[in-house]
Amino acid sequence: MVPPLALDIDGTLTTPTGRIDPRVFELLPAWDAPVVFATGKAFPYPVALANFLGREETVIAENGGVAYVGGETTVVGDPDAAWAVVEAFRERGGAVGWGDGDTVNRWRETEVAVSPDADEALLREVAATVEDVEVVDTGYAFHVKSTGVSKGRALERVAEALDLDPAAFVAVGDSENDASTFRVAGESYAVANADAVAREAADEVVAEEFMDGTVSVLAELRERVE
Numbered sequence: 210m211v212p213p214l215a216l217d218i219d220g221t222l223t224t225p226t227g228r229i230d231p232r233v234f235e236l237l238p239a240w241d242a243p244v245v246f247a248t249g250k251a252f253p254y255p256v257a258l259a260n261f262l263g264r265e266e267t268v269i270a271e272n273g274g275v276a277y278v279g280g281e282t283t284v285v286g287d288p289d290a291a292w293a294v295v296e297a298f299r300e301r302g303g304a305v306g307w308g309d310g311d312t313v314n315r316w317r318e319t320e321v322a323v324s325p326d327a328d329e330a331l332l333r334e335v336a337a338t339v340e341d342v343e344v345v346d347t348g349y350a351f352h353v354k355s356t357g358v359s360k361g362r363a364l365e366r367v368a369e370a371l372d373l374d375p376a377a378f379v380a381v382g383d384s385e386n387d388a389s390t391f392r393v394a395g396e397s398y399a400v401a402n403a404d405a406v407a408r409e410a411a412d413e414v415v416a417e418e419f420m421d422g423t424v425s426v427l428a429e430l431r432e433r434v435e
């Protein structure tokens with residue numbers, strides 16, 4: 210049997226321009242084990258992805274702030290502390306930077322995502338004044354979030370709900386928000402475009418970038434059981 214998967218989305222299942230790679234739609238509907246989408250994006254995004262793949266909606270969103278498995282939602286983290294940082298950041302001239310509609314934060318329940326174009330030094334300076342809040346840089350956003358909330362912790366809860374050992378999972382990811390997943394999963398891979406934190410945390414850095422890297426990991430896992 211192929212192993213259960215914990216898959217990051219941005220940088221891992223996408224093209225370099227941020228689109229979902231079409232091979233996701235070939236490979237994942239037929240994966241014969243649980244697949245957990247573990248992302249920094251807000252809750253509706255991984256739910257939609259799982260749904261349109263015809264898979265169980267088993268997801269980790271907001272870097273672990275929200276987890277959904279078997280119809281049960283778990284929400285952890287302190288959005289007020291994150292928003293206090295962002296309000297102070299704005300007062301000092303910073304901008305969240307997603308434009309008027311801000312669909313990036315509209316459905317976000319536990320943290321705030323700030324555009325990668327934002328003033329990082331100012332954001333970090335302001336965040337350092339608020340307890341139990343940290344800034345996580347995924348390359349796609351700066352996430353202002355509660356410390357102690359992570360994709361890895363959420364994966365432990367999701368695995369328990371699925372009656373699986375978290376060590377049974379194989380994880381693939383590309384950035385510092387995946388390091389906790391890599392520590393919890395039994396086997397972990399960083400794609401070649403991964404940042405330094407993810408590369409360091411992974412068991413292996415694969416040779417290929419983005420979905421090419423993920424495809425090679427999935428092919429290897431398949432070959433093992435054939």
Ligand SMILES: O=C(O)COP(=O)(O)O
Pocket residue numbers: 217218219220247248249250347348349350384386
């Ligand atoms: O939302 C982000 O910043 C990155 O999302 P990801 O965790 O799916 O890579």
Ligand SMILES: [Mg+2]
Pocket residue numbers: 217218219220221347382383384
């Ligand atoms: Mg990513």
